Amino acid sequence: MVIGQLHYGLFGLYALSSLVKGSEGVVGVPESKQSLYVPRDDGKWACLGDASIVIEASQVNDGICDCPDGSDEPGTGACGMKAPQFYCENGDFLPRYISQSKVGDGVCDCCDCSDELLTKDGVFYRGTQCHDLRASFDKFLSQELKNHHHGLQKLLQLKAKSPVSIKTQEGLSQEIKSLSEQLSNNERILASEKLAHAEILKTENPMLYEFEQLHVDSIAAAVNDQLGEVIRVSKAYENLVGILDALVKNYSNHLMDLVVNENVKKYQFYKQKNLSKITCNSENDNEQLEQLLVYFQNELPELFSKGLSDKPAKYIQGKATFVDMLILGKAEYTEVVVDAINRLRSILKDVAENYNRNYQDQGVKQAAEAFKHYTEKFANVDVVRLPQDLVGDLDSLKTFVMKKAPELATSSSSLETQDEDGPMGIMQQIQNWIGEVPNFFKPNMRRQIEKHEQHVRSLKAQIAARRKDLTNLIEQESSGADERTKHTKALIDSTNMYLEKALDSYIYGIQYNGQILQKENSGDQHSVLIGGFSSLRLNEELAKLKYKEYVRINYSGDDELVQHLISETTDEKEDYLFGNLYQLNNGLQLEFNNGDKCWNGPRRSATVFVQCSDKQELKKITETSRCRYSVEIESPLGCSEDFIYQPFKAE
Numbered sequence: 001m002v003i004g005q006l007h008y009g010l011f012g013l014y015a016l017s018s019l020v021k022g023s024e025g026v027v028g029v030p031e032s033k034q035s036l037y038v039p040r041d042d043g044k045w046a047c048l049g050d051a052s053i054v055i056e057a058s059q060v061n062d063g064i065c066d067c068p069d070g071s072d073e074p075g076t077g078a079c080g081m082k083a084p085q086f087y088c089e090n091g092d093f094l095p096r097y098i099s100q101s102k103v104g105d106g107v108c109d110c111c112d113c114s115d116e117l118l119t120k121d122g123v124f125y126r127g128t129q130c131h132d133l134r135a136s137f138d139k140f141l142s143q144e145l146k147n148h149h150h151g152l153q154k155l156l157q158l159k160a161k162s163p164v165s166i167k168t169q170e171g172l173s174q175e176i177k178s179l180s181e182q183l184s185n186n187e188r189i190l191a192s193e194k195l196a197h198a199e200i201l202k203t204e205n206p207m208l209y210e211f212e213q214l215h216v217d218s219i220a221a222a223v224n225d226q227l228g229e230v231i232r233v234s235k236a237y238e239n240l241v242g243i244l245d246a247l248v249k250n251y252s253n254h255l256m257d258l259v260v261n262e263n264v265k266k267y268q269f270y271k272q273k274n275l276s277k278i279t280c281n282s283e284n285d286n287e288q289l290e291q292l293l294v295y296f297q298n299e300l301p302e303l304f305s306k307g308l309s310d311k312p313a314k315y316i317q318g319k320a321t322f323v324d325m326l327i328l329g330k331a332e333y334t335e336v337v338v339d340a341i342n343r344l345r346s347i348l349k350d351v352a353e354n355y356n357r358n359y360q361d362q363g364v365k366q367a368a369e370a371f372k373h374y375t376e377k378f379a380n381v382d383v384v385r386l387p388q389d390l391v392g393d394l395d396s397l398k399t400f401v402m403k404k405a406p407e408l409a410t411s412s413s414s415l416e417t418q419d420e421d422g423p424m425g426i427m428q429q430i431q432n433w434i435g436e437v438p439n440f441f442k443p444n445m446r447r448q449i450e451k452h453e454q455h456v457r458s459l460k461a462q463i464a465a466r467r468k469d470l471t472n473l474i475e476q477e478s479s480g481a482d483e484r485t486k487h488t489k490a491l492i493d494s495t496n497m498y499l500e501k502a503l504d505s506y507i508y509g510i511q512y513n514g515q516i517l518q519k520e521n522s523g524d525q526h527s528v529l530i531g532g533f534s535s536l537r538l539n540e541e542l543a544k545l546k547y548k549e550y551v552r553i554n555y556s557g558d559d560e561l562v563q564h565l566i567s568e569t570t571d572e573k574e575d576y577l578f579g580n581l582y583q584l585n586n587g588l589q590l591e592f593n594n595g596d597k598c599w600n601g602p603r604r605s606a607t608v609f610v611q612c613s614d615k616q617e618l619k620k621i622t623e624t625s626r627c628r629y630s631v632e633i634e635s636p637l638g639c640s641e642d643f644i645y646q647p648f649k650a651e
Contacts, residue, residue, distance in 0.1 A: 027061055027075030027117050028086040028103065030095070047071055061118060070100070076118050077103035085570060086115055093130040093137070094577045094648055096567035111564055128560045136561045141581070145645060148584040150614040152643075154636035162494040167486075172470040176463060183459040190452040197445050207404055211304040214397050220296035222390045223327060227289045229384045233334045233341070234282035236378040240344040241275070243370045247351070250363030257356045260364055263347045270343060280337055288326065295323060300401070303408060313405040320401040324394050327386070334384040341381055348374075372599045373526050379597055475535075484641075485538050488588060492536070492637065499633070501618040508618055516592050516606055516631070530604045530629055531592030543587035546609050546632070548576055579648040585612045586640040598627040606631050610638035 025034040039045050039057035047053040049069030059066055061075045070079025074086065077100050085097035088110030102109040104119045111130040116123045128136075244267050251260060303309055309316060352368040355361075472489075492512045500509045507519045516530040555562050567575040576582075588610035595604030606629035611619075613634035620632040 027114060028084075029074050030087040030089075045072070063118070063120075075103065075115075077101070077105070085568060086110075088112065088114055090114075090564075091130045093133045093564065096564070096577055097569065099568045128564070133561060133564050137565075140555055140561060141578075141645075144581055144584065147614075148612055148639060148643060151612040151636050151639040152641065154614040155639045155641065158495055158636055159491060162491065167469060167473060167490070169470065169473055172466055172473065176466045176470065179459055179463045179466065183456065183463065186452060186456050186459060190449065190456055193445065193449050193452060197449060200445070207407065208304050210400065210404075211300070214393070214400060216296050216300055216397065219390070219393050219397060220293055222387070222393070223292060223296065224289065226331060226384060226386055226390065227285065227292070227327070230330050230334055231282050231285045231289065232378070233337050233381055233384065234280050234285050236374075236381045237278075237280050237337050237341050237344075238282055239374050239378070240341060240348065241271075243348060243367055243374065244271075244344060246370070247363055247367040250366065252359075252361050252363065255359060255361055255364070257359055257361070257364070259354045259356070260351055260361075263351050267344070267347050270347075275340065278336065278340055285330065288330075292323060292327070295319075304404075309405075309408045313408070316405040316408060317402050320398045320405075324398045327394060328391070331384045331386045338381060338383045373520075373528075375599050376528060376596055377526060482538075484586070485536065488538065488586065488637065489536050495637075497616065497635070497637070499616055499618055499635075503618065503621060508621060510608070510618060510631070510633070512590065512637070516595070516608075516629075528604070529596045531595035531606050533590065534593045535591045537587075537589050539587040539589040540583070541587075542589055542609060543585040544582045546611065547578075547582035547585060548574075550611070551576065551578065577648045580643075580646045584640055584643045584645075585610075585638050588638045595627075601627050603627065604629070608633060610635050612636070612639035 025031065026037040029037060036048060037045065037060060043057050044054045045057045045060060047055070047067035047069060048071035049067060053067060055066045055072060060072050063073070063076050063078045065079035065083075066072045067079070068082075070083030073079040073083050077083070077086075079100065081100055083100045086100060086103045088096050088098060089112060090096065090110055091112045093111050096110075098109050098115060103115045106116065106119060106121060106123055107125045108123060108127045109115050111128060111133050113123065113126065247260075248264055248268065251264070255261065303316075348367065348371045351364065352371045355364050355368065473486075495512075497512045498510065498514075500507060502508075502521055505521050507521050509515075509517045509519070511533070513533050515532050518528045518530055520526045551565070552562055565577045567577055569575060590608040590610070592606040592608065593603075595606075597603050604627045606621075608631040610633045614636060615634050616636070617634045618631070619634055620630075622630050624630045
């Protein structure tokens with residue numbers, strides 16, 4: 001960089017003879033527009049914006065603004081912003097336009113210093129010269145092309161490992177039709193197998209037949225869902241109590257905040273009087289649920305398939321009654337817990353919304369922030385009311401077990417009279433007895449039925465996936481998606497890429513065609529859904545915008561290169577002189593919507609821009625507006641396969 005004091009005398013003789021023309025024409029005007037400044041035969045010249053206004057040709061670039069549109073002073077800055085942009089030819093470097101406000105101010109904004117050619121008061125800042133900028137630009141260009149090359153090689157490797165086939169509407173429709181036919185056939189076979197199995201059981205093992213008609217697997221699934229809600233209620237209660245206990249412990253006792261003080265007292269009184277009576281333990285609830293599922297899914301089927309038990313009838317009946325009461329009781333008790341939750345929420349809500357921010361008490365601020373996370377995780381916590389059909393099914397199952405228990409225990413009761421210390425213990429005798437009875441259960445048929453049930457579930461999942469693909473394809477084609485977009489989507493689906501990175505106090509996990517999750521980096525690692533994948537496009541305008549930002553950030557300290565790559569336009573926008581370099585990114589833009597609801601706000605959503613790189617890395621995530629995120633990723637998936645560099649062409 002050269003900084004020097006250049007006085008008017010150095011330019012004097014040249015400037016005096018070049019008020020109208022520079023060495024190659026009118027100063028500040030590109031070659032393509034020089035013809036507009038050719039004088040008439042009478043030595044006159046007409047303003048470009050109003051041909052009725054005629055001046056002497058010598059008045060062009062004389063430092064006096066004669067034309068309303070400023071067209072007579074393209075090279076002096078005398079007409080201010082109404083004059084056309086000044087054209088820097090820039091010799092060895094790239095030509096560009098600059099604002100008239102920079103012309104004649106003593107600072108060389110053009111690297112050839114042509115914007116100060118007609119300056120009368122001298123130049124006091126020369127800046128980086130054109131040949132030095134050319135060297136910096138060549139280095140920049142080489143690095144960018146190298147980065148794209150490496151990213152493209154990684155992309156080609158990905159494609160080789162995960163070959164993709166572009167799906168068509170016709171192809172997907174045929175797949176759905178074929179899978180649907182397979183499903184129909186398998187469902188018919190499964191129905192006939194179940195019917196045959198049932199007929200055999202009717203004759204050979206009526207008790208097992210009756211048991212299977214109760215559909216205990218469906219009861220187990222329903223119990224799992226309902227008690228899952230019970231556990232959620234317990235966790236919500238525990239979370240609130242934990243926040244309030246931490247507030248009581250951590251906030252300043254001398255705090256002069258009436259809102260906080262009154263609510264702390266209210267909580268302490270309510271806890272002493274009411275919470276001590278509440279029994280709520282989510283870990284215990286979870287353990288009991290696991291035991292119940294074992295009872296429904298393993299213990300009962302095994303009991304009725306073998307047809308006998310080593311337990312007395314009263315034990316079997318008592319356990320059936322206990323299970324029924326436990327499920328009903330846990331659901332009913334949520335009414336008590338939810339009432340406490342509502343009271344605790346109102347206390348914390350008042351603190352979070354109305355505490356005095358001026359005091360900056362850390363205990364209070366932490367409680368308010370924790371309550372914000374609580375409301376996001378437990379937006380709605382309601383009393384668990386068991387569906388009537390589940391209550392009826394549980395009662396039918398209990399009645400059946402109560403009725404059949406004496407039959408199941410009869411054989412084992414006769415064995416209980418044997419000497420347990422004899423050469424053959426009770427369990428061994430039971431095993432021998434089981435070996436002698438007919439094989440009522442028909443295990444081969446049952447296994448075949450289970451195999452077909454699994455196959456039917458798989459076919460249904462495949463059909464659902466193909467229908468989703470077909471819907472997405474129809475949406476893509478209706479929005480004008482080209483073949484490149486379809487190939488990119490197919491590659492993302494085949495690679496199933498996932499990346500994770502800690503930024504600030506959070507850990508972000510991103511599945512390109514799945515979800516974006518935000519997880520706390522400490523504590524209970526509370527997780528928030530930012531959004532689920534909804535759409536994909538290749539956005540060239542966004543690619544250009546993001547590349548401009550990238551150049552400004554990554555090359556800002558490189559010998560004034562960035563500022564000389566910017567050409568100013570009359571509409572106060574900026575053009576960059578890096579040619580089509582921005583097209584080395586394919587413009588991959590992913591939309592994620594319908595995330596978790598913000599506290600008193602909308603649902604979260606995000607736009608993800610993927611920049612070309614040989615790495616796979618999350619670079620930046622910012623909340624551009626409330627609950628709306630902008631995410632920037634580096635990945636080979638962002639590289640354009642058909643990019644060929646085209647340099648900037650001067651006008």
